[in-house]
Each structure stands twice: as structure tokens, then as C-alpha cells.
Amino acid sequence: MSVSSGGPAAAPAMRNGLAPAWGDLPGHRVEFGRDRPFRLDSGVELGPFTVAYQTYGRLNADKSNAILVCHALTGDQYVAETHPVTGKPGWWEMLVGPGQVVDTERWFVICANVLGGCLGTSGPRDIDPATGQPWGLSFPVITIADMVRSQKLLIEHLGIEKLFCVIGGSMGGMQVLQWATSYPDRVFSAVPIATAARHSAQNIAFHEVGRQAIMADPDWCGGDYLQQGRRPGAGLAVARMAAHITYLSEAALHRKFGRALQDRTGLSYGFDADFQVESYLRHQGSTFVERFDANSYLYITRAMDYFDIAAEHGGVLANAFRGSPTRFCLFSFTSDWLFPTSESRAVVHALNAAAANVSFVEIDSDKGHDAFLLDEPEFHATLRGFLAGCADHWSRGR
């Protein structure tokens, strides 16, 4: 189990323009919930269900070198290898790999596709065993805590008692915070990046726009598009376009595109993509549709909207962290307006109020929310130092 699923995989053929079914995707699979029911926050019991995951590096003999990476809304388990659908590099190769900040020659890195996802872990595009048809909207609504609960089953399955670190950005950071509050004794260190302890009204609003765009597409078919051989590609593309703007910053868009025209010398006086930024956005929409399931987008955005750690602890965020043994290091980025520094600071204040062990670094960047995925030397250097320091503490403590 300690070996990665292998090197770069060729992109399998697309079937009817859909992403390949999870059975075709490379990587590990494990089934849960057959013997023991898996109770979701909604009260629904889900099972059996599959968790698809990738690993990088080698688990050491005493299983003390495991780092769990939690992926963001449209991320997946292909952290540090060529993506099997898009053929592009893994989404965090900048950070994870041999000799990288998260050095897979030292650490055993695990990443699982989230519950409700569409890259192998059970979600609305999979077959409901009760009906033999795709779940669609009959798939139960899941929460960030449900995702983390399923990851805990995976970690137990791998025989790992305590994770050296749980790390992730954006929705991945929400999972990190959930791990640290649900299972504090299993998390030696936690790195929540560009995230928040609760989803803001503005962010719920942006998600609702995306969901409405998908549900307005007649090819969504009330969620039953798979049975009907259709696909709400136009709606999903609009959802992605709107979301994509929120991942960047005005400064980054200005720097990258400004008002530059696309393949023309003058305005067309029409509705083609005159501006490079329009062309770029359309491309973001159309490529996303090739790798993501529209219903999964509904479910995962909903899970983020529902996220509110303080609500589980009497409305007081600090209560979530009382007595926490975990070492925290939070990161935010100055130009991130989706998960602004104020959100990270609220978590830091709560951790301080609980006398937890916490570091916080705001990175100066004009790259917006996506900075956590990009080449940010100060972020990477600080994280490298934090992990090294935690490794010292861990080895002294054992």
C-alpha cells in the first residue's frame, strides 16, 4: 500500500464527452460502509461507498510520516502526477513531490477524492445500488464533516493512528479545520491555507449563482441528465466562469490581460470574445466541463455553504479548539478576496483564545485565492520551515 499508483498515465478516451467512469481511472479504491453503517450529518446512512485515493512516497515502518492532503472544490486526488483526464500536471506538483516542500522522499502523502466528488469516490454520478441507476439528486447531501469522516476511515484502513500533518487550501483548509476539531488526537500538525471557519454570505451567494446556472440548463434534466444521455455543459461552464473570477484578483487580471484584445487589432462591435480576458474565461468554462460532473458541483458547493465550525460548538469558535494538542500554521494571501485574511485571522484568534499552538502568515501576493496553488516562494519557504520544526517536535515527543 505504500507505493504510489505510478507515474504519468495517458488520458483515457472520453466517452460521449463525459469524464471516464471511476472504474477506468487509475489509482486506489477502498469500500466502506458495507459492514458498519456510515451515518451522514443529514441523518442518512450511506453504504456501501467507495473512496478513491492516491499516495506518493512510502509509509515508514512506524507509520509516523503520513501527510493527508485535502483537495479544494474542483480538485481531486491527483495531487502530484499527470491528471488522467486532462493530461495536465497534478494540481499541487508545485508543492508536493520528491525534494519539494512536501517531500515525498520523506513523507507519505495521501489524498482522497472527497465524498460527493466525481473522480472515483462515491458521488451523484455513481450508480445507486438500490436502483441500478445513477444517484443524481437522490444522492444524500454531504458536509465537510462527512468528507472528513470518510477520510478517517481511509486513514484507519491504512493503519495510520496519527497523521503527521493535514494540509489543504480553500475547501481543503475547511477539511483541515474539521480534522483538527473532530479528531484532534489524530492530527499532529495542521495547515489550513486560504480558508475560513465558516462560509461567508458572499461566498454562499456566488455558489448559489453557480448552482442556478447549472439548474437553469435544460440539459440538467432535474439532475437526471446521465439517465437521459444529456449533459448541462453550458450551465456548468457559466458556473465555472463566475467562480473562476473569484479565484483571481483584479490586480492579477489586470496584469495578465488588462484590456488587451484577442487576435484582433480593433474592436469587433459584436459579441465574440474581443478581449483576452473573455477568451480566457470561456476556455476555463469549456475545459472544466470536460473533467467535472455538474451534480458533484452542486453537492460540493453545498457542503462548503453548510460549513460553520462554531455552530457545532455553541457558536463560539474557540470552543472548537479547547485543549487541542495540534500545532497549527495558517496561511492567507493579501489579494485573496474569496477567503480574505480576516477569515484566517478569526481562526487564529479562536486558536489563541484556546491557548493552542498557532502560527499565522499572511503572504503578500497579487494572485488572489489561487495563490495557494501557484509559485509563492515565501509561502513555500515558510511551510518548509514549519514542517521541519514539527518533525523535530514529533521525533522528540516520541
Added chain:
Amino acid sequence: MSVSSGGPAAAPAMRNGLAPAWGDLPGHRVEFGRDRPFRLDSGVELGPFTVAYQTYGRLNADKSNAILVCHALTGDQYVAETHPVTGKPGWWEMLVGPGQVVDTERWFVICANVLGGCLGTSGPRDIDPATGQPWGLSFPVITIADMVRSQKLLIEHLGIEKLFCVIGGSMGGMQVLQWATSYPDRVFSAVPIATAARHSAQNIAFHEVGRQAIMADPDWCGGDYLQQGRRPGAGLAVARMAAHITYLSEAALHRKFGRALQDRTGLSYGFDADFQVESYLRHQGSTFVERFDANSYLYITRAMDYFDIAAEHGGVLANAFRGSPTRFCLFSFTSDWLFPTSESRAVVHALNAAAANVSFVEIDSDKGHDAFLLDEPEFHATLRGFLAGCADHWSRGR
């Protein structure tokens, strides 16, 4: 001509859920472009075409008390009276009316529906005389300068040589800047509010999302929905929802809604509007569809995207204002992230570089871009003072 079109009008019956044709709407109409061709920036000659406008107050004998109000993207000419379609108060009644900051007992206020609009001035939902069918996408693409050119015809038609003031927010502010640069001798004072001298890459991106949402709706029919008796309501609602978020601020959304639930005590674990902010946003989308034309939305967003005053002046914004006799007063709002203070400041710097007469006030507000439409006492008091001061200068100068 100096009398207002009258008091509150009852909302006329909606026809097939469409906004009433302009012929049914109350107010003034004037036709241009029949004798003299009206050449658009695109090179197309438009004519004949109609400009629909409202006036408030009384034009004085020497026609020296005229204030032209320019409306924003989804605004219209019903500035200070009950809206004939929605039955709601005029969009700037907070500011314009008897005894208000823009006092209609003193000033003669004019506002025209913009070219390309859908409330009476010619736009894509009107009949193309050449075909007898609605223009749809065969209506020529228009620019902010085209809008202003048509307003100049109206001002000439009203016999007004020089406007005491041109005022407007957002796209209205773009028109103010265009007036001041195209016809400096006809503008004694100019009040561009919450605006910019060019549309930013991020704002073009948000507009493109809205356009794609409309064009993705099968009921858009390639723009020919009127002929086919259909209507891209779902797409237009999504466009409005996305845009509406940009008109507010995170702080305003948090203050108004936070994570409060809508008519329920707990999460539904479904895709209904659990949160008040979702319900609010859906309402914004659905009510907008009742009063606005989808193709007009395409045309007017395009006009804003194309706006770039410096580009008309060798790329140097200050050149646009060289020798300007106009007195400027600009306003921005601290929480406006659609037209942030930096954009107003760029205009102020250019005006200063041209040694123009300019005041600039950044108003502290958490209400976002929409603050210019709302009760902002400091904004109103400052504007009142500016208008009074300009009136003194104007009377001394005559």
C-alpha cells in the same frame, strides 16, 4: 416641454410576461436620425431612432438650470417617480425631487433611457423598420459615446445650450466623463460617481459571465426570442444574480444576511434556498427578468466593456481633459469593489495633470457599489454643497 410627465403611473398589464412595449410606457419620446444620419462608433448609420426621456421640474427662461442625469446599466429614465413597470419608487428618489439634493424646484432634471435600452429608447427589442421584425442581434453594437451623442441631440432638441450639470453613477458616471470630454463647453459641472475612465479586466469578465448565461439559455434563440415568442428568463436571472453580488459588499451581505436561514430552523440538506442570501438573490434574479430585456443586457454590458476614454486620446487620460472648463466633483465609496476608489483616483490624477477644476470625495460606506443609490448622508451633503457652489460660480460667470 418644461413640465414633468406627471405623477405616479399605474403599472400597465404585462404582456406574456414581457415588459410593456415602449409605446405603452408613459413619458416623452423624440425621434432623431431621419433627416440627418446618426453615425455610430461602429461605423453603422442608425436612423430613425427614438429617445425616451423624463423630466422633472421646470426649465427656466434662459435655460440655465438643466441637470442631465445619466442612468446605470439596468437603470432607466424613471429617476424620481413610480416606475411604470415595477410600481416601485424611482431609482434616485433618494437624491432627486422637490427639496432633495438635486432639487427639482430649482433645477430642471432630464434623464433619457440609453441607446440600446429597453424602456423606450431604441434598442434590440424594437422593430427594425427595414424588416418589420425586432432587431435582435442585428441592432448595431453601441458605445458609451454613442449614448452620449444621442443625449446631445436631445439636449439640442430641448434648446439647451449648456447643461448646468451632468451627473450619474456607475455606467452613468462613464457617460458623465464622456460628456465632459466630448462636449466640454456644454458641461458647466460634472459629477461622476462610483465610476471609472475604462472598464477593468475583472469587470469585463463579470459581464462576460452574464452574457454567456443569457446566450446559454436555449430560449435566447440566437437573439431571436421575440420572433419565436420565447424569453431567456433563466439565463437573464443568472446574469443578474452574478452581477448583483458585485453591487454589494461582503460586509453588507454579512450585515444583512450573514448565515441566517430562510423560513426554517435547521439545514434542509437539499438544494432549496436554505440561506436568506440565496432567497434574496433568487428574488433579485426573478424580478429583474420582469423589467429588462435580455438582448439589451448584452448591448449595454458591451458598451461598458468598450469604454476606455484614454484610448481615444493616445492612451493618456489627462489628454482627454486638457483645457476643460468644467468643474468636476468625483465620488467613490470605500467598500465599492466593482468601481473601487483607485479608479476614481486615476481620473482625479488625470484631471489634476490637466489642471482642471476637480474635487474628490471618498465616502466611508459598507454598502458597496450600490451606495450611490442609497441613503449616504455624507455623499448627499457634499453633493448639495458642490451644486450650490457651482450655482454661485455659474451666476457670477454670466
